[in-house]
Amino acid sequence: MSVPKKSIxxxxxxxxxxxxxxxxxxxxxxxxxxxxxxxxxxxxHLLCKPVKPNKTSSPDETS
Ligand SMILES: [Zn+2]
Numbered sequence: 001m002s003v004p005k006k007s008i009x010x011x012x013x014x015x016x017x018x019x020x021x022x023x024x025x026x027x028x029x030x031x032x033x034x035x036x037x038x039x040x041x042x043x044x045h046l047l048c049k050p051v052k053p054n055k056t057s058s059p060d061e062t063s
Contacts, residue, residue, distance in 0.1 A: 009037045009048040 030040035044050035
């Protein structure tokens, strides 16, 4: 896995271009979605506000 540890949400356009193949692999295996940015990843550490799409309701939704 050569995806940078930095969250995908914070990637620059240059980083996305350089790691597009890894990004596509990440999106293909995605189990989490960022509710702030709408990005997807298999690893929640790559998202700033990760949520599980198959979850009916997230506990921290009540604010
Ligand atoms: Zn995000």
